[in-house]
Each structure stands twice: as C-alpha cells, then as structure tokens.
Amino acid sequence: MSAADPQAWGTRRRRRFAPETWAPLICKGVWDETADVRTFLLATADGSRIEHDPGQFMTFRIDTPDGAVERCYTIASSAARDGGIEITVKRQDGAASGHLHDTLTPGASITAFGPSGRFGPVAWPGLKYALITAGSGVTPMLSMLRTAADRGIDVDAVLLQVSPTDADMIAAEEIALLKRRLPQLVHIPIPTRGAGAARPNAELLTSLIPDMAERTVLCCGPQPFMEMVRSTARDAGVPSESYGEESFDFSSPETEITPAADARLRSVTFARSGKVFDCAETTTILAAVKAAGLPLPSSCARGMCGTCKTFKHSGEVTMAHEGGIRQREIDRGFILPCVSRPLTDIVLDC
The missing domain is CATH 2.40.30.10 (Translation factors)
Incomplete structure (x- = not known):
C-alpha cells in the first residue's frame, strides 16, 4: 500500500x-x-x-x-x-x-x-527475570522487552548481552530507549574483545546477577554458552522449573541412525491432517517426518529446545532428551519427535 x-x-x-x-x-x-x-x-x-x-x-x-x-x-x-x-x-x-x-x-x-514454540514469559512466568544472551540470541529477549513496553508491563529484568565487540551489540541504542519505558530494566553489555572485554563464565555471571536464584532465567545463544549458563544457574540455586532456553544452533545435530534392512517399520499418523507415514524403530520420528515431506517445526534436533514438542494420542516411544521437555509434560503425553523412536504405531496431534 x-x-x-x-x-x-x-x-x-x-x-x-x-x-x-x-x-x-x-x-x-x-x-x-x-x-x-x-x-x-x-x-x-x-x-x-x-x-x-x-x-x-x-x-x-x-x-x-x-x-x-x-x-x-x-x-x-x-x-x-x-x-x-x-x-x-x-x-x-x-x-x-x-x-x-x-x-x-x-x-x-x-x-x-x-x-x-513455548519459550518466553508465557511458558516461563516469573516476578523477576534474568535474560542471558549471546550474539543473535538476544532476539527473543527483544520481543519480550518490546512487548512489555508496548503493554505497560513493569517488568523487573536483567538483560545480560554478550557480543564480540560493542559494535556487535544488536539493538543497543533501542535498549537504551526501552530502559526509559521499563524503569526496572538493567542492561549489562559484555564485549568479549577490545576495550572492556570480559570472558563470560560462571564467576562473572553470578557476580553480575547475585540474585539469580530469585529470578526466572531465560537463555538463548550458542550451545557451549547455554551449557555454561545452565550449569551456572543450577549451581546458583535456580530451580529447574525457573530455567528455560532456546537455541537454533544447527552446527551439531544429532547423528541419525541409518535404518537396517530388517528394521521394523511402525506407522505414524498425524491425527489432524490425516497424514500417515512409516518410521523405522531405529529412526527418530522427526527424521521420518522430514523424509515424508511434512511440516513439523524443529531446531536443535537434540532434545534440548523443546521446539518440536508434540502431543502423542497413542503408542509408545523411546525418548532420550536433554531437558527440552518436563516430566509433567511427558506424563500428560507429550514427546520430542527429534529424539523419539517408535516402539509401536504412533498417533500424533499434528
């Protein structure tokens, strides 16, 4: 227009x-x-x-x-x-x-x-937040802060932003303006090179966010960075239900097992669309979904991010995840197709 x-x-x-x-x-x-x-x-x-x-x-x-x-x-x-x-x-x-x-x-x-996706304050509610990011991992945090400013939510948040240099800090000028609309927002930029450079590690994080255990911690960034933050949060006393992370790091997806010639095939049915396809017992359901040319959002393919979380109406799977799903969600019937292999025929809510 x-x-x-x-x-x-x-x-x-x-x-x-x-x-x-x-x-x-x-x-x-x-x-x-x-x-x-x-x-x-x-x-x-x-x-x-x-x-x-x-x-x-x-x-x-x-x-x-x-x-x-x-x-x-x-x-x-x-x-x-x-x-x-x-x-x-x-x-x-x-x-x-x-x-x-x-x-x-x-x-x-x-x-x-x-x-x-289920990352963010809707899935991880809290009174106070620690938003810990590296590189372009700041983008979901920007959505949260922009939303809070637009809706008049007086959010108590510490935004810790790691980038190679000050010039690489995404939206640095806008964040300064957001602080005027969100008086409880604390922005801590951490360049890793040049003047004022620091190495993000557990000691630095706990010194900059001493009340981390009292906050809902949300983290987004490269895989090694998130592993460090996750360990730091756990050691600082952050309960598992108060820690969430998201990553779209495609650098090291899970190695897929090539189905053996005699691997038993199980049928996977998408209940809403009516699509049906086969999945070998040695293959992840997500790999079979992709091979069938069907849409299913996914990112890490390692059972960490929870992106592909899907409700299972019936059937049994074996699933080895890395924190991308909570036990109460498993008890309700949800699975992560990226790390789930079928033991029986499966019906998913897709």
Missing part, C-alpha cells in the same frame, strides 16, 4: 494468520543492525494478522541454489503489534542466512510456518 492509501493507516478487523499451514510472507522493509546482522519486516500477503507470544519463532522455507532448506528464526518484534513481524538474522556460514541477506528485499516473498 502507498502512504496515500487511507487503509494503510487505518485499523480494521483482519482474519488471523493460520499457524498450522505454510503461507507466503512479503518483505516490507530491511535494515542493518550491525555489520553482519540484518532485520527483515515481514507481513502476510492477504493482510491477515500474525498473533504470537513474545519468544516464539517461525519456520521459514528458503529456496537456496543448493535446494530448499528450513530454518527457524525468532520473532524479534513486539507481540502487541500484529501488522507484521520482524526477524533479525546474522549472516553465518551456510546457504540459508546468506541467501536471506542477499535476496530477501522489499517486495520479495518467503514461505513461513507458525508461530511456534
């Missing part, structure tokens, strides 16, 4: 973007956050509103020269705004992020699925 079109400025009731189907989003704007981090403003092609909770993500199908790949990117924008979403993407090795930086320009489209 042009600026001269009254509908571009007015408000009207719009239908909701369906989170369970793939659909195109149109790029409406692009701007650089740092030298290698770029934000993309995306809106639905039909004007429908995108409803999401702060901390959720969307899965994007990216058509690269080497073929289509799927990647998850956190929605960085405020959940109080539904006219479009923002994703903030760091250019990294591999085809996906570089292809976005090079080709996703205003007017271009990209296919998306979601919003999905």
